[in-house]
Amino acid sequence: xxxxxxxxxxxxxFLRDHNYATxxxxxxxxxxxxxxxLLATGDKGGRVVVFQREQESKSQPQRRGEYNVYSxxxxxxxxxxxxxxxxxxxxxxxxxxxxxxxxxxxxxxTNDKTVKLWKISERDKRPEGYxxxxxxxxxxxxxxxxxxxxxxxxxMDLMVEATARRVFSNAHTYHINSISVNSDLxxxxxxxxxxxxxxxxxxxxxSFNIVDIKPANMxxxxxxxxxxxxxxxxxxxxxxxxxKGSIRLCDMRQAALCDKHCKYFEEPEDPSTRSxxxxxxxxxxxxxxxxxxxxxxxxxxxTVKVWDLQMENKPLETYQVHDYLRGKxxxxxxxxxxFDKFECVWNGSDSVIMxxxxxxxxxxxxxxxxxxxxxxxxxxxxxxxxxxKPRKVCVGGKRRKDEISVDSLDFSxxxxxxxxxxxxxxxxxxxxxxxxIFQDKVN
Amino acid sequence: MSATTAMEVNAEARRIxxxxxxxxxxxxxxxxxxxxxxxxxxxxxxxxxxxxxxxxRECEGPSDAQPTQEEPMDTSSSLEEQTGLPExxxxxPQPTLNSTELPPEEPDSAEExxxxxxxxxxxxxSPTRQSRKRRGKVSAAPDFLPSKRARLEPGxxxxxxxxxxxxxxxxxxxxxxL
Numbered sequence: 001x002x003x004x005x006x007x008x009x010x011x012x013x014f015l016r017d018h019n020y021a022t023x024x025x026x027x028x029x030x031x032x033x034x035x036x037x038l039l040a041t042g043d044k045g046g047r048v049v050v051f052q053r054e055q056e057s058k059s060q061p062q063r064r065g066e067y068n069v070y071s072x073x074x075x076x077x078x079x080x081x082x083x084x085x086x087x088x089x090x091x092x093x094x095x096x097x098x099x100x101x102x103x104x105x106x107x108x109x110t111n112d113k114t115v116k117l118w119k120i121s122e123r124d125k126r127p128e129g130y131x132x133x134x135x136x137x138x139x140x141x142x143x144x145x146x147x148x149x150x151x152x153x154x155x156m157d158l159m160v161e162a163t164a165r166r167v168f169s170n171a172h173t174y175h176i177n178s179i180s181v182n183s184d185l186x187x188x189x190x191x192x193x194x195x196x197x198x199x200x201x202x203x204x205x206x207s208f209n210i211v212d213i214k215p216a217n218m219x220x221x222x223x224x225x226x227x228x229x230x231x232x233x234x235x236x237x238x239x240x241x242x243x244k245g246s247i248r249l250c251d252m253r254q255a256a257l258c259d260k261h262c263k264y265f266e267e268p269e270d271p272s273t274r275s276x277x278x279x280x281x282x283x284x285x286x287x288x289x290x291x292x293x294x295x296x297x298x299x300x301x302x303t304v305k306v307w308d309l310q311m312e313n314k315p316l317e318t319y320q321v322h323d324y325l326r327g328k329x330x331x332x333x334x335x336x337x338x339f340d341k342f343e344c345v346w347n348g349s350d351s352v353i354m355x356x357x358x359x360x361x362x363x364x365x366x367x368x369x370x371x372x373x374x375x376x377x378x379x380x381x382x383x384x385x386x387x388x389k390p391r392k393v394c395v396g397g398k399r400r401k402d403e404i405s406v407d408s409l410d411f412s413x414x415x416x417x418x419x420x421x422x423x424x425x426x427x428x429x430x431x432x433x434x435x436x437i438f439q440d441k442v443n
Numbered sequence: 444m445s446a447t448t449a450m451e452v453n454a455e456a457r458r459i460x461x462x463x464x465x466x467x468x469x470x471x472x473x474x475x476x477x478x479x480x481x482x483x484x485x486x487x488x489x490x491x492x493x494x495x496x497x498x499x500r501e502c503e504g505p506s507d508a509q510p511t512q513e514e515p516m517d518t519s520s521s522l523e524e525q526t527g528l529p530e531x532x533x534x535x536p537q538p539t540l541n542s543t544e545l546p547p548e549e550p551d552s553a554e555e556x557x558x559x560x561x562x563x564x565x566x567x568x569s570p571t572r573q574s575r576k577r578r579g580k581v582s583a584a585p586d587f588l589p590s591k592r593a594r595l596e597p598g599x600x601x602x603x604x605x606x607x608x609x610x611x612x613x614x615x616x617x618x619x620x621l
Contacts, residue, residue, distance in 0.1 A: 086476035112475055174479050193479040224480045243480055276459055276495070279487045283480075330455075333488070334462055339481055 027430035029417055033097035033105065036421040039067055039428055040107055041435055042092025046076040048109055048162075050120060051437075067437055071120050073162040076111040088113050094179050096188070098201075106165070108188060112175040115190050117166035117201065123159045127151040171197050171207045178227045184235040191228040196240060196258075210258045211240060211250065226284050226341075233293045241298055245269075245282035249296075249309065265296065265312050267305070277329040277338060285341035290350040291422075297353055299344040302326060304355050306367065319365045319372065322357045324395045324406045337411050348423045356415025359404065360431045361391060377415060377429045377436040388438065449499045456496035463489045 024045025031040050039051040052070035079088040089112055098106040104121040129151045133139050174192035181188045189210070190197050196211035211228075215221055228240035236252045248261035269278065281301035288297045295316065296307040302323055305315035321342075325332060332338040337358070344355040356362045357374070365372045374391045382388060394403035417430040425440035463485050470477055470485075 081476075084476070087474050089475040091475075175475070177480075221483060224483055226480065243483060276488055276491050279491075280484045283484065330459070333459070336466075339484065 022433055025433035027417060027433060027435060028091050028093065029095050030419045030428045030430050030435065031095045031097060031107075032419050032421050032428065033107070034099045034422060036423055036426070038070065038097070038105060039419070039437070040095045040097065040109075041428075041430065042075065042095050042109055043433075044089075044091040046074055046078070046090030046092060046111065048073055048075045048092060048095065048107075048118070050105075050107075050162075065439075071160040071162055073118070075109045075116060075118065075164075076114065079113070081113075093176060096179050096181050098181055099185060101185075108179055108181065110176050110179050110190065113169065113172055115168040115176070115179055115188075115199070116164050117168075118162050119165045120160060120162045123161060124155060124157075125153040126156040128154045166201065166204050168199055168204050168207065171199075177225070178229070180229045180238065182230045182235050183233055187235075189228055189230065189238060191225055191240065193224040196225065196228050196238075198252075208256075210252065210256070212257065212259065227287045229287055229289055231293055232289050232291060239287055239289065239296060241284035241287040243283040244279070245284055245300060247284065247287060247296060247298060247307065263309070263312055265307050265315075267314050273326075275329060277333055280333070280338050281329065286343040288344060288346060290346050291348060292350055295350065297344050297346060299342050299355055301338060301340075301342075304344050304353060304365065306353065317367060319353070319363075321355055321363055322361075322393070324393055325358075328406070332411070335411060337414070340414055340416060342414075342416050343418060345418050345420045347420045347425070354418055354420060354427065356418055356429070358411050358414050359409040360413040360415055361393075362415045362418060362429055375438075377431045377434075377438075378413075379434075382436065382438075449502045453496055453499040456492040456499065459492040460489055460496065463492065 024043060024047075026044045027041050028044055029040075029042040032038070033040070037053050039053075041049050041051075043049075048071075049069060050071040051067035053065045053067050056065050075092055076090040078090045080086070081088055091111055092109050093112065094110050096108045098108070098117075100106075104119050107118050107120070109116055109118060128135065129149050131140075131145060131148060132142075168190070172190065172192040172195070174194055176190050176192050178191045179188060180191075186202075187198055187200055190199065190207075191211075194212065194214040195209055197207040198210045199207045211225070213223070213225060223242045223244040223246075226241050226243055228238055231237035231239070237249060238252070238258075239247055239249045241247045244266075246264060246266040249263035249265070250258035250260075251262045252258060254260070254262060269282065284298045284300050286297075286299040289295070290297065290306075294309060296309060298305050298307065298315075299321075302321060302325060304319045304321055306317040306319075308316045329338060342356050344353060346353055351368055352364055352366050354362060354364045360377045361374050362377060363372060363374050374393070375388045376382075376391050389402075392400075392403045393409070394400065394405050399405050413431060415429055415431055419428050421427070427438050429436045429438065467482065467485050467489075470481060
């Protein structure tokens with residue numbers, strides 16, 4: 001801790017809030033794999049940490065499948081683009097797992113410019129008994145070798161190693177905001193502000209551009225792509241969201257270049273709520289298909305919306321995440337919070353949706369019962385196996401004892417990244433540089 | 444719109460413009476380069492603020508209408524051409540976007556353009572038009588950069604400029620070296 005305060009003294013003049021030493025630890029993405037056995041996190045320092053769920057053991061029933069660190073590796077390093085004199089951040093923007101097809105695990109991780117395919121494999125045996133080198137690896141004197149032997153595989157301590165199997169680079173002029181693996185398990189898309197590129201997992205020197213919204217004259221630019229995702233079952237369908245609050249569904253069978261959408265989802269703006277910041281708050285920060293492939297969920301600054309793929313003119317459901325911020329947009333603009341990109345996530349059965357907010361709050365909305373809850377991810381309030389208490393923000397008038405007033409919310413504590421286990425009620429929530437994993441109550 | 448609310452709206456618009464401009468400047472130095480999405484949103488806010496500013500100024504009286512009319516500049520620089528259009532109230536297709544969008548692809552030339560553009564204009568100014576032009580030119584330098592002369596637009600003295608925000612027409616101040 002002493003080192004930390006020294007660093008703080010040195011860097012105080014440069015930074016506003018956070019200690020430079022730990023900025024690299026800020027978690028920038030979280031993702032469960034398709035079985036829920038593994039949980040990957042990426043951080044600003046370009047590292048990936050993979051957690052594995054413990055096998056449930058009869059001897060310790062209270063440790064019901066906890067997640068422990070399985071592998072840590074440096075996925076991306078800071079790079080320099082000499083042509084544009086720009087530094088390329090090593091921050092991991094997104095991680096997407098490939099479904100498991102053999103003993104090894106594969107994931108795609110991306111920073112602003114480069115996507116990498118990582119293979120995470122276990123090694124628990126080691127060949128021993130080489131002829132030409134001894135156990136330490138030193139070359140044996142050939143004159144001392146009198147007999148020939150075959151190396152034998154001996155058990156060793158489990159070692160988990162991560163190797164970069166593919167590097168998909170040089171395809172994006174702008175910053176990559178999302179990647180999505182196709183259900184065909186052979187292709188994936190990477191998306192930047194203006195383009196969506198289709199890759200084959202085996203081929204790294206070529207990608208196909210399937211969406212390009214760059215105008216001939218950049219002065220006429222009015223919207224950018226904010227996220228894109230493949231349909232979970234239809235390998236020819238993908239959706240992309242825009243900064244104008246619209247979502248386009250595209251069918252790759254229609255044409256090689258999917259500039260023409262086959263469905264266009266947009267809700268007309270309510271003129272009564274128009275302000276300086278209407279455009280910013282309508283920009284969609286995340287788009288997710290439901291697991292059953294029938295719905296789309298979008299997150300903009302103040303709401304989460306569920307869309308039925310069959311209905312383009314308005315969302316099926318709209319949930320207010322933190323509407324009490326609507327009157328504070330000007331201050332949120334000044335402190336940059338209005339640009340925060342929150343993610344949203346479905347539970348395994350598509351009955352509950354979850355998204356983050358400020359003050360380390362995150363919100364869950366039950367689509368069937370129409371009930372919602374606000375929970376907090378903080379060390380003080382959550383000891384292991386403690387039950388989370390619902391929180392409430394007081395919007396005006398008398399503040400009750402447990403409530404927090406809007407003005408006391410800590411806007412530096414934001415939950416942007418969350419993920420939900422594909423089958424069970426286990427969620428992972430990233431609060432700055434801390435990862436919280438919450439599970440359903442054990443009976 | 445009453446005079447006081449027009450004033451408040453005007454002050455608010457100017458404050459938002461000042462904040463937006465400083466954000467645009469700060470984003471140039473941030474790691475990873477200019478973010479297109481963020482720059483786009485910033486310029487949209489600036490455009491709305493500028494439009495509101497102009498419309499609230501027009502409400503105040505015809506004497507103030509003059510500064511809002513921007514004369515077409517006869518420089519070849521595209522940055523200048525944008526804001527030289529004589530219809531500032533009409534929503535223009537992202538006039539400052541050109542400047543913010545250049546950086547992702549050509550950061551050096553954008554720098555050069557803006558620098559040369561300012562010197563060019565000073566040279567091209569004719570003596571009769573100089574008084575009008577200079578008003579626009581000086582205000583193009585944002586207040587947190589050292590300015591060559593301190594000046595107020597006629598009519599500014601009526602109310603205190605909050606936090607030393609944009610001294611002059613929002614339109615001119617958008618014509619920054621971005």
